[in-house]
Amino acid sequence: MDKLKHIGLIVGMAFVFFIFALLIIYVEDPFLDSKVTTGANILMDEWRQLFRYWAVFGISTAVLAALIWYAWGQWTVNLNDWTKANKKRIVWLLFLLLPCCAFLMGWLLTPPIQEGAIFVTAFYLANNLAVYLLATVFFSPSSFKYTPWGAVTLRRGW
């Protein structure tokens, strides 16, 4: 049963990734198509492909960070000593740096545009943060299920 639980939680993280991948491809991308003006040197189609690439890269990094957080929390931390439960929110925040770095990479390496840059920035940031937050809020290992911000409010029942 333990194995099924781990599989279930990891599948849950993958599900969050999948939902956001769909969101990127079917919602954000078409939305940006109507908002973004690329300017010279790049076709809109190429720019959109790059956006999709970096957006998916960002959420992949976010879900990877969540998976590493899961593996670390589940199989590395030994809670024989109750004091080891302290300061884990700081560790969670440190893992958050990964999707933030992915955001920076995407933000810097996406070709500059004339219009709509704020939406692109918002999507990159929101995607990465949301995936990491949702994946960890809902699918953190049991011993740290409420460590992520918002988990106490949002995670109920499992």
Next chain:
Amino acid sequence: MSYYVIGVGGTGAKCIESFIHLCAAGLMPDSKSLFCLFVDPDGSNGSLKRAGELLQTYHDCKQLQLGATDLFKSGVRIAQPDIWSPLQDKPARLDEFFNYNILEPAAAHLFDVLYSPREKQTSLEYGFRGHPSIGSAVMASAVKLGGEEPWASLRNQISLDVGTGEGAKVILFGSIFGGTGASGVPTISRLVSNEFKSSKLRQDRFKIGSVLMLPYFSFDPVKSERLRVDADTFLLSTQSALNYYHSQHELKVCNAVYLLGSETLKPMRTSSIGGQGQENEPHLLEMYAALAALNFFGQESVEGYPLVARELQSKTRWSDLPYDSGFADLKKRINQLARFSFAYLSSYYPMLESINDTGRGYRAPWYINFFSRRGVDLKDSITKELKQLKSYCESFLLWLANIEQSQTGDNVDEGGHLINFNAFATTTTDENGKPTVVLRDPNDFSLSHYGNLLLPITANYPKGLSELWETMSDIRIKDPKADGVGRFVRALYDACGKVKAEDS
């Protein structure tokens, strides 16, 4: 069926102490309530005081709404007063007790024949000084079932149980090598039995048993006292008592008599004629006494003359402990309660204290699930229920350590008998240089031995507490009757039972 336990004297109190711990582990046959009464002229007896405090702690813990669980399964009714002294509000000297001065000459002469002047004049406030002859007379005179409390309530309650068809079983604990127990057990047995067996009530609804402890400990004599209990005379006293009981059919009123003893007399740490100084540490034989009571309560009738003993002379094993559903079940429940106590003291109570002081309840998911979301006020419960539970857990672990220590020397390792008590206790020397077992500070508990609290150790389980933490973070209690702090306690207890057990 209602259950009544009466502990007579210091040994009786210690037996009740063991019995309470076994009740807490859910070893009673059902959850019917238990009536407890201590009988001791020496109300300040250290062992009695410890047992009385334990009983009160158990009673407090029983108030937790745990739902349908074995933990603190049995209800407890504490007699009012919980300690009955035959000398209460009476003169403490034998001659004054019986109004020697105004006795008729014939009675007075008989009194002189039966009792020496020293016996007549020594103060009895610390008990009967190992003289059952004194005790029997005082007991027989003082116990009035139809009169003072708690005997009146005892009588009425038993009458009610028997009259409604519920049934009642009464068991008495006491030693036959001391003073109070040797005199009290047969006397009170006879008085109670006569009260009910003489009535028109069906005799099969009322049963009485006694657990008589033969010598199993010794202590240094208190040289300052002339009239005192002398450990050197224990065996002689026991021989006399057994002969007397046999010849006088003193115990024929009992449906079952359990006799327990040990070939080696464990030296006690303290030597005292009575009072607070007479606090003897728990002994394995008292656990046997408690198991005997459970046997009496669990069986319809006890037939024959079964003998119980260790298989090996040099070692006590769990298989040597008799329990109706098997030693494996006994071991499992003791293990579960031991792990519960260990985990509670080492991890859960400190975490709750930390949350109470600094907040950040998210560190403990079980806190969120059982306290925060359920509206349980931690500030209030940390000073009440949780503290009471902590007190019980400390008592239980110390009792376990002493049980083990009573079988071994100072060092218990894998060559130990029953309990790996070094994980949570340690032996030290008191101010008199005598070895004593003390509970470690929970920060010093050997956390990796959580899974190996009982011996023998068959496998390592170094992450037991960590896995318990994980289980506690997910566990759900579906029992609607478990509520408040009790829900958390129930969850922790159940989770401790889910951990892999190393049964041999």
Next chain:
Amino acid sequence: MAKAARKACSVSPFVQSVAAQATAPSARAEAGRKPAKHDESLTVSLQSLRYPERFYAVSNSYLAFMRIITKHISNTFRVHEIRALTALTLFCLLTGMGFSSCASKRLPPPAEPERRFSPVSEALKVDLFFDATLSMQGFVRTPENSYYQRMIPLLERGVIEGWRGGEASFYEFGDDIAPLPGRDYLDAARPTFYSNSKYNKKTFIERVIDRAQLDHLTIIITDLFQDNADVNQLSEKLKQKFIVNNLAVGVMAVRSQYLGVVYDVGAENYSFGYTSKEKPETGRPFYLLAFGSHANIAHYFATLGNSGLNAFPEKHVLILSSFLTSEPSPFTSTKLKIADKLSEISSSNVFARNYSGEQVKAFKITKGQAKAKFSTDWAYQPLPDGLDHSSELTPIIQGWKGEDTGARELFPSENLQALKALTITAKLLPENAPYDRLQVAGDINVVNFPSAGLYFYRILLRPARYSLPHWVAVWNMGEGEIEKWHLHPADFDGAKTYNLENFLGTLQGAVLNTTPPEVSEIYCYIRVDK
């Protein structure tokens, strides 16, 4: 007593009866439980099943797996949480599909260009007509081998070397046309060739034109002395025969040594004797008029040049055709230099069907823009020896709006208002020929678009001004000069050709009017959000 007590305690091990009593009831139940019956059906291997059964076995396993997963999900999540997650998933999918299903309708791709620059033919039949009139005799009576004489054998060689399957047919013409079988054409290098009275009186080029076949390359070797009437008639014939069919007229002008009489000079048909001097610029021009595809003409002239005509000092080539360049504009693949307030999109976003051309760029203008502009340039390779023209280009723009008529594609409807929205400026670079880059800039006034939608524009870029090459004016014999020479015959300048400028100018005019050449033809598709 003590001994008895010790004995009582140590006697015998654990009593069987108590042990039996203590045996857990569950253990007895376990002992009494029968072993599970072995399900033999599970041992049947898939391989032994026939195909339908194998399918059922696999699908049953799949169903069993799904039951386990479903059971775990239902044990792990509460019902309302499963519903919430399902609703979220469906919402995202439907929203996405909704977005994606809102894909706009598209326009059909532009039609294929009407004119395509045909490449050099694989095999070609070349008909070569020698002007056999007396005026031509002077080219072959010079003391030394004249350039004209040296050219004659190169004519067939040019065909054979130029085309693997090339066939050259020779004729003489004048008053009439007669074939020159075999190698008789080499007689054109001798004076006697021009002595046949049947052919040496009048130069009826128009008869050659009448006879010329469109799928052949027709070459006329002549001195091109035509009067005004001849010029007009000839030009008209050339226009009707070749120009309207997108064929070209090529002129290779060569000055050759001359010793003889030039007849039919001027409107009065004067005759002048002329002897060329040492200097090549005193040579008398003869012309190879070529009629056929621009590529074949250019290839033949190039082959002749490589065969030896490039050594002739006074030689010029001019090819009059509707083509200024052979390469279509690589408009699609050029990078924009400026793209202000608009995005370039792939043309597949605007076309309803596949399109492989390279002349299209598609743009997208988002909501809220008032003006947009773009600019780009690309390499431009003009055809050599073509018309001279200015670097300034005149854009001719047609505009359509895609109208939704309910069909799968938008219907392109001409929209005059949309024309106001796009302004194109184009020029060739550098300022003076030879040009090597074409620069195009577009200014879009979004306000002028009547509404949001898809617009497309056809933009033809044509030179603003044309001119004949300078050598034409230099080699032209004007009417005014003839009368002077008539008075002073010794001053006759035989190095010029009467009415040359008029003739070539008329031809040029015919080309410009009939099939005006284009520097480039490009298309812009603009999707506008308003």
